[in-house]
Amino acid sequence: MTATTDNTAADVDAAARAAQAAFLAYGASDAATRGALLRGLADALEGQREHLVALADAETHLGPARLNGELDRTAFQLRGFATQVGQGAAFTATDDPAVAGPPPAGHPALQRVRVPLGPVAMFAASNFPFAFSVLGGDAAAALAAGCPVVVKAHPGHRGLSQAVAGLAHGVVAAQGLPAGVFALVDGPGHDIGVALVQHPAIAAAAFTGSVRGGLALQRAAQARPRPIPFFGELGSVNPVVALPAAIAANGPALAQGLAGSITLGCGQFCTSPGVLVLPTGALGDAFVAQLVEALRAAPTHAMLTPQMQAGFASGRDAWAAHPRVQALLDARAADGAPPRPFLGQVAAADFIADAHLHEEVFGPAALVVRVDGSAQAIEVLQAVGGTLTVTLWGADADTPETRALVHAATQVAGRVLFAGYPTGVAVTAGQQHGGPFPASTMPATTSVGWAALDRFLRPVALQDAPAWLAARGGRPC
Ligand code: NAP
Numbered sequence: 001m002t003a004t005t006d007n008t009a010a011d012v013d014a015a016a017r018a019a020q021a022a023f024l025a026y027g028a029s030d031a032a033t034r035g036a037l038l039r040g041l042a043d044a045l046e047g048q049r050e051h052l053v054a055l056a057d058a059e060t061h062l063g064p065a066r067l068n069g070e071l072d073r074t075a076f077q078l079r080g081f082a083t084q085v086g087q088g089a090a091f092t093a094t095d096d097p098a099v100a101g102p103p104p105a106g107h108p109a110l111q112r113v114r115v116p117l118g119p120v121a122m123f124a125a126s127n128f129p130f131a132f133s134v135l136g137g138d139a140a141a142a143l144a145a146g147c148p149v150v151v152k153a154h155p156g157h158r159g160l161s162q163a164v165a166g167l168a169h170g171v172v173a174a175q176g177l178p179a180g181v182f183a184l185v186d187g188p189g190h191d192i193g194v195a196l197v198q199h200p201a202i203a204a205a206a207f208t209g210s211v212r213g214g215l216a217l218q219r220a221a222q223a224r225p226r227p228i229p230f231f232g233e234l235g236s237v238n239p240v241v242a243l244p245a246a247i248a249a250n251g252p253a254l255a256q257g258l259a260g261s262i263t264l265g266c267g268q269f270c271t272s273p274g275v276l277v278l279p280t281g282a283l284g285d286a287f288v289a290q291l292v293e294a295l296r297a298a299p300t301h302a303m304l305t306p307q308m309q310a311g312f313a314s315g316r317d318a319w320a321a322h323p324r325v326q327a328l329l330d331a332r333a334a335d336g337a338p339p340r341p342f343l344g345q346v347a348a349a350d351f352i353a354d355a356h357l358h359e360e361v362f363g364p365a366a367l368v369v370r371v372d373g374s375a376q377a378i379e380v381l382q383a384v385g386g387t388l389t390v391t392l393w394g395a396d397a398d399t400p401e402t403r404a405l406v407h408a409a410t411q412v413a414g415r416v417l418f419a420g421y422p423t424g425v426a427v428t429a430g431q432q433h434g435g436p437f438p439a440s441t442m443p444a445t446t447s448v449g450w451a452a453l454d455r456f457l458r459p460v461a462l463q464d465a466p467a468w469l470a471a472r473g474g475r476p477c
Contacts, residue, residue, distance in 0.1 A: 004158040006187040012150075012195045018180030019119035019148035020201035026181050027116045027146045028477055031085045034144055037181070038082035040171040041135050042075035048167060052160065056129045059157040061302040062265065067130070074130040077137050077427050081144035084450045090114070090145055090457065093474030098464075108464050114457035115476040116146035117229070118203030119180075121196045123217065124154040124161060125208035126304050127268045133157065134164040134184060137427070137448055138206040138231075143181070145456035146476065150202070152193045153186035154209075156305045161186060190216070197221045197228070204456065207232040208270070208447065211360075211438050218441055231455050232441035233434070235360040236388040237274035238422045241377050241405065243394030244279050247287045254393065255287055259294030261421035263341055266300050267364035268308070271389055271422040274360055275351075277377050280370045288345065288368055292329050295341040300364055302338050309339060312363030316342045319367065322357070324350035328368065339363055348376045352383040374401045378408040386436030386443075389415045389422040412436060414443065 026033075045052065053067045060067075084090075091113075098109040120142040125132035132138070134151050142149045153161035165184035172181050185192055197205045197220050205221050205228065207214050214232040221230040240258065247254065261273055276291075278284040303309040319342065320327050329343040342365040351357050351369045371377045381390060390409035395402040395418055409416045414435035415425075425433055431449030434440035440447070445455045462469060469477075 004162055004186065007185045007192060008187070009191065009195045012185050012192060012199060015150045015180070015183035015185055016119060016196065016199040016201040018178075019150050019183060020180070022148045022178035022180030023116075023118055025178055026148055027118070028475070029146060030475060031088070031091070033175075033177070034085045034090070034146065035082035037171065037175055037177065038078045038085070038140060038143060040175060041140075041168060042078040042082075044167040044171050045071060045078075045130070045135060045164070046075050048163075052130075052163060055160045055163055056157060059160055060129050060304050062129070062304075063301065066265065070128060070130045073427065074136060077131065078135065078140045080427060080450065081140045081453065084453060085144045088474075089450065089453055090116075091474035095470075109470075111462045111465055111470055111474075112459055113462060113474045113476065114459050117456050117458055118147060119201055120147045120149050120456060121199075121202045121205040122149050122151045123193065123205070123207040123209060124151055126154045126156040126308070127265070127270070128208075129154075129157040129160055130164075132208050134161050135168060137452060138208070139182075141452035142206070142456045144453050147203070147456045148181045148183075150183045150185060150196060152196055153184055155188065156308075158186055193217060194220045197230070198224050200224075200226075202228065204229045205231065206447070206455070209234070211235045214441065229455075230441055231445060231447065233270065233388075233447050234438040234441070236270055236386075236435070236439045237358065237360050237384055238271050238387055238389045238391070239275040239277055239381060239384055240273045240391040240422070241277040241381070241393065241409075242279070242287065243374070243392070243405075244283050245396075246394030247279070247283050249394075251283070251287045252290050255290035256294045257421055259291055259298050259341075261423045262295065262366050263298040263300055263364045264423045266303055266338065267312075267341075268304055268362060269423045271425060272362075273391070273422055274366050275358075275380070275384060276366055276368045277371055277380050278368055280372050284370060288328065291368075292343060295329055295343055295364075296331065298341055298364070300333075300338040300340060303363060308362065312339055312361065312365070315359075315361030316363070316365050318356070319344045319361065319365070322346075322354075324354070325357070325367070341365065343368065345370065348372070348380055352379055358384050374405055378404060381408045381412050384412055386439045387413050388433060388435050388439045389413050389417060391417040391420075391422050393419070414439060414446070
């Protein structure tokens with residue numbers, strides 16, 4: 001186990017000031033510089049794979065297979081953003097030559113460019129110790145955009161965080177970049193994180209975690225004399241809507257796959273399906289029975305932290321004790337053992353009426369909501385309000401019913417799936433990982449995929465710019 005260091009408010013101040021100093025050069029850096037840094041970080045992670053995976057496994061219980069895969073994804077993300085920057089993604093410019101004559105048609109020469117926001121405070125997630133942590137997607141996107149990052153370590157994997165930060169410091173130094181391009185701050189209690197988002201040198205914050213923690217940090221970011229953007233990914237219940245035709249065609253396989261998705265990683269995915277919208281009647285009954293059996297047999301493992309396991313137990317117990325929720329599967333594990341899956345069932349009207357039932361229970365649990373027809377399924381989606389994903393099975397034909405369902409799904413979710421399961425988020429150009437609150441505090445942006453870079457760039461119009469400046473082709477000064 002790596003020794004961990006508790007930072008103080010003075011350390012936060014020093015890290016933020018160093019990031020501000022580094023921003024002068026790094027914010028104006030070219031694609032080759034940023035690409036070399038991102039590729040160097042990927043190489044460094046892979047070079048220490050064995051040591052890092054062992055550290056991560058000891059701290060998170062996620063297992064070497066999953067953690068090796070996550071490290072691969074993290075290196076892929078870093079190199080992918082390097083490629084994006086190399087192809088000009090951070091330096092896009094819209095040239096709008098002058099038009100002679102009076103306004104509104106006549107106008108001066110304008111070039112719309114984008115500049116990096118400045119130093120970014122990055123809050124590592126608990127459930128992806130590589131891919132959403134110290135050198136995860138948020139850090140990669142910010143560095144690609146030209147923003148130094150100051151990462152707040154997650155208390156669930158401090159040893160790993162400090163080991164990864166050590167590697168990053170080495171890469172930054174070896175490439176001759178200012179040390180302030182990357183920093184990690186760590187320590188128990190909320191003070192470190194609050195001091196970080198409130199530091200005057202910090203220009204934006206990116207966060208993945210709980211609704212409560214995210215809202216507290218967003219309030220702190222907005223209470224500053226100069227409020228800053230807060231890109232928070234918070235809770236999500238990821239409804240799965242199964243239309244009767246899909247169940248009739250493929251019910252047993254879908255039930256089996258759904259049980260696997262609910263219990264994947266012991267349910268500790270932001271895209272874990274937590275609300276299952278199923279038809280009333282015999283077809284839905286059979287599907288529910290198959291799902292119960294598949295869940296009963298599904299393996300689970302220890303959760304990321306004891307606090308998270310306690311949080312899961314408390315959410316599950318609240319569902320089990322709810323007068324309108326019928327527990328379909330409620331096998332309890334022995335004290336200290338990994339939790340067993342929970343499945344509850346509730347009528348649509350009761351679900352819609354109780355906002356507590358729309359909240360995420362983080363872990364291997366889901367609520368079946370029984371609906372009479374697609375109009376009621378739409379009301380359930382509207383009650384959920386904001387989610388990272390909606391999955392719609394059986395919307396294959398273009399009918400007024402499927403159009404209405406697709407409309408409702410796209411109104412509440414950042415990603416709508418028509419096949420498969422919501423766990424598993426591809427890192428690519430077409431991805432959208434966000435959605436109306438509480439999925440995201442900034443639903444017009446994504447935290448996964450190459451478009452995540454755009455979060456950390458701010459448009460500026462250069463009017464009648466001198467030739468030398470226009471010739472920089474969007475590269476900031
Ligand atoms: P968390 O408690 O929100 O913590 C995330 C980060 O925010 C940590 O660095 C934490 O550090 C900090 N923090 C929390 N509350 C704070 C506050 N009031 N002021 C300042 N900083 C604060 O999230 P978590 O530990 O990852 O997991 C807890 C729960 O979050 C889970 O049970 C689950 O419900 C949810 N979660 C959701 C997702 C998702 O993607 N939807 C992902 C992971 C977790 P300190 O505690 O050191 O201050």
